[in-house]
Amino acid sequence: MTTPGSPVLHLDRVTRIHGAGELAVHALREVSFEAYAGELVAVMGPSGSGKSTLLTIAGGLDQPTAGRVLVEGADLTAAGNAGRAKLRRTSIGYVFQDFNLIPALTAAENVSLPMELDGVPARGARARAVAALEELGIDELADRFPDEMSGGQQQRVAIARAVVGERRLVLADEPTGALDSVTGEDILRLLRARCDAGAAGVLVTHEPRHAGWADRIVYLRDGAVVDEAGRSTAVRA
Structure with missing residues (x-):
């Protein structure tokens, strides 16, 4: 359960490794960041930087190799399959690029x-x-x-x-990728409005103009956070 000023989403030193030994791929490397009620956070980076992996882990669709993921104070990494499924049905909304x-x-x-x-x-x-x-x-x-x-x-x-x-966390993975520019802007406007109404949002995008809808931009490269821009307007009092 979150308290006033606590994040809706908290990634704490999240690492995700696919495979083992010489074939191991470090998709995420000790990634930490937070998303608060009322703000939209854009995640950007080159192809293969770990953007989609970050989102699937934030949404409980995948498990980190190390680190913790908390949604409104609930630890997804310790919740078990049934607990994660319940959180996805009740607290987490996921917008897929291909609609799904x-x-x-x-x-x-x-x-x-x-x-x-x-x-x-x-x-x-x-x-x-x-x-x-x-x-x-x-x-x-x-x-x-x-x-x-x-x-x-x-x-x-x-x-x-x-x-x-009552979805408090909305995750969107390139939600405008298959749409024309006008429709894509409408979709981003809807996401922005939902965050303005009190949800926390995380948007994965490769388009700077789409990231312009966000309060903050987190940049990934080779699975690690390398920069962050913008200042949240979310109320954290």
């Missing part, structure tokens, strides 16, 4: 699925899903399937799924 929607489910069903898996009754889950779609201005898509939507519409649905309920 389930083709056989409608927009509302895609958004409500994590809640139903967490025990929320179907009717209540759908109501909250439609409310999230409405917040993003796409409630008319509630009963459409992904193949009936444009790329921008699918990404908005993916964001609705990521922010529905």
Whole structure:
């Protein structure tokens, strides 16, 4: 449980090594940084610098080789598979570059699925899903399937799924990569608005103009943090 002024996300000397011996690859090297409620942190770096690995570990989709990951004070590295899955369903929203929607489910069903898996009754889950779609201005898509939507519409649905309920941490991995520039700016505006409403956000991007939406920019190279720019406007009192 976080207290006023404590970070929503805290990576503490996180290292991730793939393989062993001479074939070992150090994807992350003792990475430490924090994201607070109300701020959007952009993570930048060249290809292979560890950006996506950092995000998957922050979201509990992968485990660090060493170090700790805390989300609202809960240690993901000690939570076990069931505990991490629950946190992903209730506190962490993840926006994938390729949308990652389930083709056989409608927009509302895609958004409500994590809640139903967490025990929320179907009717209540759908109501909250439609409310999230409405917040993003796409409630008319509630009963459409992904193949009936444009790329921008699918990404908005993916964001609705990521922010529905009380998600305090929103992670976005190159969320505009498959979109045209206008739609991409709309998606970033939505992420920015969610952070302004109180969530903590982490955006992986290679585009400086997209990073311009963030309060801070963390630069990675060869799996390590090499620089940080900007000053958070988040309230930490």
